[in-house]
Amino acid sequence: MKYNPVTHAIVEKLKEICGENxxxxxxxKLEPYSHDETPAEQFSHLPEVVVMPIKTExxxxxxxxxxxxxxxxxxxxxxxxxxxxxxxVCGGIIVSLEKMNKILxxxxxxxxxxxxxxxxxxxxxxxxxxxxLFFAGYPMSVETCFIGGNLAENAGGGRAxxxxxxxxxxMGIEVVLPDGEIITLGGKRVKDVTGYNLKQLFxxxxxxxxxxxxxxxKLLPLPSAKVDLLVLFKDIKQxxxxxxxxxxxxxxxxxxxxxxxxxxxxxxxxYLNEHLPYQDAGAMLLIEVDGNSQKEVEREAEIIGELCLxxxxxxxxxxxxxxxxxxxxxxxxxxxxxxxxxxxQQSLEDIVVPISVIAEVVEEIQAIAKKYDILIxxxxxxxxxxxxxxxxxxxxHSYQKWLEIEHGVLMDLYRLVKAKxxxxxxxxxxGSKRKDYLSMVCSETEIKVMKKIKEAIDPNNxxxxxxxxx
Amino acid sequence: xxxxxxxxxxxxxxxxxxxxxxxxIIRDGVENIINPLDLYxxxxxxxxxxxxxxxITVISMGPPKxxxxxxxxxxxxxxxxILITGREFAGSDTWSTAYALSALIENIKPYDLVITGERAxxxxxxxxxxxxxxxxxxxxxxxxxxxxxxxxxxxxxQRLIEEGYERLQLPLPALLTVVKEIAYPRLPTLRGKxxxxxxxxxxNSGKDxxxxxxxxxxxxxxxxxxxxxxxxxxxKGTILQVKDEKTLAESVDKLISFLKEKKIVSF
Numbered sequence: 001m002k003y004n005p006v007t008h009a010i011v012e013k014l015k016e017i018c019g020e021n022x023x024x025x026x027x028x029k030l031e032p033y034s035h036d037e038t039p040a041e042q043f044s045h046l047p048e049v050v051v052m053p054i055k056t057e058x059x060x061x062x063x064x065x066x067x068x069x070x071x072x073x074x075x076x077x078x079x080x081x082x083x084x085x086x087x088x089v090c091g092g093i094i095v096s097l098e099k100m101n102k103i104l105x106x107x108x109x110x111x112x113x114x115x116x117x118x119x120x121x122x123x124x125x126x127x128x129x130x131x132x133l134f135f136a137g138y139p140m141s142v143e144t145c146f147i148g149g150n151l152a153e154n155a156g157g158g159r160a161x162x163x164x165x166x167x168x169x170x171m172g173i174e175v176v177l178p179d180g181e182i183i184t185l186g187g188k189r190v191k192d193v194t195g196y197n198l199k200q201l202f203x204x205x206x207x208x209x210x211x212x213x214x215x216x217x218k219l220l221p222l223p224s225a226k227v228d229l230l231v232l233f234k235d236i237k238q239x240x241x242x243x244x245x246x247x248x249x250x251x252x253x254x255x256x257x258x259x260x261x262x263x264x265x266x267x268x269x270x271y272l273n274e275h276l277p278y279q280d281a282g283a284m285l286l287i288e289v290d291g292n293s294q295k296e297v298e299r300e301a302e303i304i305g306e307l308c309l310x311x312x313x314x315x316x317x318x319x320x321x322x323x324x325x326x327x328x329x330x331x332x333x334x335x336x337x338x339x340x341x342x343x344x345q346q347s348l349e350d351i352v353v354p355i356s357v358i359a360e361v362v363e364e365i366q367a368i369a370k371k372y373d374i375l376i377x378x379x380x381x382x383x384x385x386x387x388x389x390x391x392x393x394x395x396x397h398s399y400q401k402w403l404e405i406e407h408g409v410l411m412d413l414y415r416l417v418k419a420k421x422x423x424x425x426x427x428x429x430x431g432s433k434r435k436d437y438l439s440m441v442c443s444e445t446e447i448k449v450m451k452k453i454k455e456a457i458d459p460n461n462x463x464x465x466x467x468x469x470x
Numbered sequence: 471x472x473x474x475x476x477x478x479x480x481x482x483x484x485x486x487x488x489x490x491x492x493x494x495i496i497r498d499g500v501e502n503i504i505n506p507l508d509l510y511x512x513x514x515x516x517x518x519x520x521x522x523x524x525x526i527t528v529i530s531m532g533p534p535k536x537x538x539x540x541x542x543x544x545x546x547x548x549x550x551x552i553l554i555t556g557r558e559f560a561g562s563d564t565w566s567t568a569y570a571l572s573a574l575i576e577n578i579k580p581y582d583l584v585i586t587g588e589r590a591x592x593x594x595x596x597x598x599x600x601x602x603x604x605x606x607x608x609x610x611x612x613x614x615x616x617x618x619x620x621x622x623x624x625x626x627x628q629r630l631i632e633e634g635y636e637r638l639q640l641p642l643p644a645l646l647t648v649v650k651e652i653a654y655p656r657l658p659t660l661r662g663k664x665x666x667x668x669x670x671x672x673x674n675s676g677k678d679x680x681x682x683x684x685x686x687x688x689x690x691x692x693x694x695x696x697x698x699x700x701x702x703x704x705x706k707g708t709i710l711q712v713k714d715e716k717t718l719a720e721s722v723d724k725l726i727s728f729l730k731e732k733k734i735v736s737f
Contacts, residue, residue, distance in 0.1 A: 130499070230657065275654035305660040317657035318545065321503050322482050324657060 003090055003462070004070045006048035014051050014093070017061045022052040022099070033094045036081040037141075037336070038433055039344055042403075047074065047088040052099045056174060056182060056213040059095060063211070064180035066093055066462055073178075074464050075207045077117065077149030080141040082336075082348055083431030085153060085206045089466035095211060097148050103127060104214070110188050111219045112171055117148025117212050124217070133219040136163035139427075140333045148212050154204030156427030158332070161247075161383035162255045162290075163220075165427065167203045174214035175202055178458040188216060201453070206429050207464040209457050226255065226290035227301040230317040230328045231308045232281035236261055236366075236378070239283035241359040242311050243382045246287065250307055252300050257383030258286040264335045264379040264390075271338035274331055281314055285382065286332055335379050336388070345393035347406055349413065353422030355385040361420055365389050368412045372405050373397075386426035389413065414440045430468045438468065471524035471620070472581045473515045475548065476571050476602065477508040479532050479539035480592040494698060495592070504539045507587035509546075509655035510648050514617065515585050516547040517653060522620060525549040527578065531559055531570055537671055544666035545658030552578070556675040561688030564593070568601025570686060573679040575606060583625065584645040588613060599647035609640040612647045 006025075014023045024030070025048070035044035053059050066073045072092030079086050088094055101118035108131060113124060122142045124135050139145055139157040149155070151173065156165040172186035185199035186192060202209055233239035243257055260268075265278040278284070287304055291297045298320070305316040319325045339346055353361050362378055369376040373394055380388040391409050393402045414424050414437055423441045424430075430438055439447065451469060454461075482501040489496050504512075515526045528543040530536045531554045540551035554574055562570065575584060584603075589596035596612075603610035615635065616628040623642055628635040630649055658666075676686055684690055708728075710721035729735045 229660070277656075302660065302664070309660070316660035318660050318663045319657060320663075321542075322485070322501050323503050323506065326484075328657070 002070075003072050003092060003465075006071055006092060010065070010069060010071065011049055013065055014049060014062065017058050017065070018051050018053050022054070023049060025049050033076060033079070033096065034087065036079045036084060036086045038082060038084050038087075038348075038431075039346065041344070043084045043087060043432060045087050045089045045091065047094040048091050050094040050096055052096045054099045056176060059176045059211055059213055060180045060182055062093065062095060062180075063176055063178060067179050067460055070460055070462060072462050072465050073211075075148075075152070075211045077146035077152070078120070078141070078144050080145040081149060081153060081431065082350065082428040083153075083206075083425065083433045085429055085431040085464070085467060086149070087432060089432050092462075097146060097211075097213075100148075100213070101146075106131070107188070108133075111221075112188055112216050113219060115147050115215045115217065117146060117151070117215060119147050121145050121147050121150055128219060129222065132222050134222040135217055136169060136220055137166045137217075138163075140336070147215055147217070151203050151212050151215060152205065152207045153427070153429045156381065156384065156386060158256045158258060158329075158381060159288075160381060160386075160427075161257055162253050167200065169218045170199065170203055170215065171218050172216035173199055173202060173212050175210040175212055177210045178460065178463040182213075184214075186216070204429070206431060206467050208454060208467050209463060221292075223290035224292050225294040225297040226288055226320075226325070227297050228319040228325050228328055229285075229287045229301055229305050229308070230276070230319065231285045231287065231305070232277070232314040232317075233283045233285070234280070234312065234314060235282035236362055237359060238312055239285050240362050240382060242285065242308060242313075243358055244355050245311070246304055246307065246383075250300075250303050252289065252304060254304065254383065255288040255290045256286065256381070258332050258380070259382035259387070260284045260286070260332060260335065260379040261377055263375065263377040264339075265331060267338040267342055267377070268331045268335045271341055272330055272334055274327070276328075276331060277315070286328060332379070336390075339377070339390055339392065343392050343395070345399070345402055347391040347410070348428075349389045349391065349410075350386070350425045350428040351389060351413065351417045351422055352384065352386040352426030353417055353420045355383065357420045357422075358382060358385050358387070361416065361422070362387065364416055365413065368409055368416070371412070372409050374405060374409065376409070381426075384426065385422065410437060411440075417441075432466055435466075435468055435470055438470070471518060471522045471583065471622075473518060473524060473526045473583045473585060474575055474578070474581050475508070475511050475515050475526060475528045475543070475585050476575075476598070477512065477528055477530050477539060477543060477587070478505045478590045478592075478598075479503070479530060479536040480505045480590055483591050488700075492698070502535060502538065504542050505587055505590045505592075507589060507591065507650070509587075510650055510652055511585040511587045512543050512546055512548060513653040513655040514646075514648050515583075516656070518583070518617065518620065519547075524582070527552065527581075529554070529571065529574055531555070531562070531567055531574075534673075537673075540671055541666040541669070542658060544669055545662035546656060547662060550669070551671045552674060553671055554674040554676075554679065558676040558683060558686045561691065562686065563691035563693040564595050564597035564601055565693065566686055566691045568598045568605055569690070570676075570679065570681055571598065572602045572605035573681045574674060575602065577674075577679050580643075582622075582642045583620075584608065584643070586645070586647045588647050588649050596647070599645060603645040606645070609644045610646075611638050611640060611644070614646040614648045615651045617646075617652070 034046045072090040074088040076086040076096045097118040100116040105114040138159040139155040174184045289300045375392045487496045526548040528548045528551045586599035613630040615630040618626040712718045
């Protein structure tokens with residue numbers, strides 16, 4: 001597909017739509033919009049123009065303009081994505097949703113809030129905390145990411161064991177289609193089987209089908225009590241093999257079961273200047289239980305803690321107040337950032353497997369690491385079977401060699417997860433980063449159906465092109 | 471070696487909201503925690519006990535719910551805890567608090583060392599530690615950053631001062647107030663929590679410690695909180711405008727001479 005460049009005339013029209021101050025083309029201002037959290041050297045691409053609309057109608061006009069002139073449009077939230085979803089790989093227009101950041105309505109009767117897509121996810125929870133409500137989505141970038149991006153990627157995160165992922169809480173959306181038409185899907189209805197579930201189609205569509213401009217999310221009563229356990233194990237195998245047992249043996253569903261190997265903990269601790277006793281611990285689990293009775297939550301935490309000690313945990317630490325909980329969670333949340341400091345050349349993976357096989361998968365990943373002579377530290381949402389194995393470049397290897405190795409490791413890794421009943425992305429998405437590997441886990445027919453849907457909604461292929469499909 | 475660690479329960483201030491009219495903290499729904507800087511005192515005590523044997527008693531003066539803070543300290547590794555609580559203590563300032571705590575410490579002697587945090591994150595005065603030392607006539611090292619050696623009759627420490635460190639040798643018993651760099655506080659353990667849940671924490675009132683009733687609480691406090699307000703920040707930044715090559719060079723020169731003036735760079 002050949003696209004048309006963004007001409008001076010197009011820029012002028014965009015300025016007419018959005019106002020002079022909300023459109024820019026100076027290269028230094030474009031640069032921050034050329035990458036997300038994937039390594040820039042490998043995946044970045046400059047847009048030709050960035051526009052910052054403040055209302056849906058403007059986005060509709062932008063899309064009409066772009067569709068008519070065959071100019072690619074890439075919607076962008078906070079740019080905290082991990083698969084290149086917000087990168088304008090074909091150039092064209094970036095529609096940044098950063099100015100559409102209002103909480104439009106807090107509806108306590110229905111326990112729902114209506115948001116613009118540029119609201120920072122954590123802000124929602126800060127705003128509604130005093131009402132005793134919360135939004136259960138909890139991506140690790142919760143302090144920076146936008147709700148619109150959470151939807152576009154169907155973000156998962158640290159509470160999915162108990163609360164599921166973003167889509168469970170999305171009641172309604174407003175979307176601007178590639179031709180500029182505006183549609184609303186769903187609403188404040190708990191049940192709805194009127195026709196195809198188009199709302200679901202847009203959630204996790206990685207910005208390839210339209211731009212989400214308004215969101216209604218469901219809230220839950222905020223649990224009044226939670227306890228975190230930080231459990232140290234001698235090695236990875238002991239830690240990870242306990243993960244399914246936590247649920248099968250205690251019959252307690254924790255909010256989170258997070259896994260971190262030694263290198264992950266060490267890197268994050270050094271990055272944060274935190275001191276957890278990781279020296280003798282090959283791996284750690286971070287387990288959270290929540291509920292509405294402090295006593296009951298403590299009892300559940302104790303049962304899980306005892307199970308861990310029975311299975312050779314070296315130590316079980318308990319965090320039952322905000323300060324201590326923040327301390328342990330900060331270590332988990334900052335691992336990805338920390339690795340970037342260690343080596344900017346890396347590949348943060350997002351594999352997901354049935355939790356019953358997670359221990360064998362982790363073991364085989366270490367064998368792959370050995371074969372290619374690189375480090376593959378592992379951490380992630382073990383309770384969901386979702387692991388962020390991170391391929392880190394060996395400093396002795398050249399960049400060219402690293403690219404070869406990266407491809408080889410990914411082929412081996414993806415073959416492994418496919419064989420174990422897993423897939424290549426649990427929550428980060430395919431984007432531009434993994435599109436070459438989609439056919440390893442999706443059948444030809446499956447991909448054909450997806451492409452037909454894409455063609456039906458975006459016949460000119462201007463909506464975030466270069467993503468998901470080769 | 472017997473170590474006493476006075477601690478304070480404070481509101482969790484990282485998320486705290488302020489009543490703009492009265493200038494006071496809105497305490498509804500705010501979690502209460504061990505004063506974060508006291509964690510360093512507890513950790514230092516635990517490390518001393520690990521290396522030299524002995525026992526650690528944590529003490530606190532506060533409302534009955536301050537018991538939670540003491541139990542948390544037990545969960546981290548302290549051996550026992552004592553709480554002083556009662557209406558007679560309400561409204562105590564730093565002088566009166568130090569007076570009551572020192573009376574309790576006097577009550578449970580002998581001891582070798584008293585360790586406190588540098589200050590509490592709510593009152594922010596840093597006076598109670600030195601106040602206790604004064605009442606008990608103990609040698610004092612404030613802002614202690616490192617404990618070098620300790621034996622049965624003295625301790626050698628380094629205390630942080632503006633230009634570096636001061637090395638002190640103090641005869642025991644002594645009092646140290648410690649700063650963050652002294653140690654990394656450990657997390658409470660499950661076994662510690664289990665112990666903390668069941669341990670008996672003696673509760674002392676004004677009658678149990680030898681104190682003069684009239685020196686306690688608001689009436690015994692020589693200082694008063696008259697008004698709390700937010701200080702206005704008057705600092706203003708200077709912006710050096712760069713329009714062309716010439717103003718660029720001028721701006722850089724101005725910046726360098728400013729940094730030199732402030733002794734931030736010297737060349």
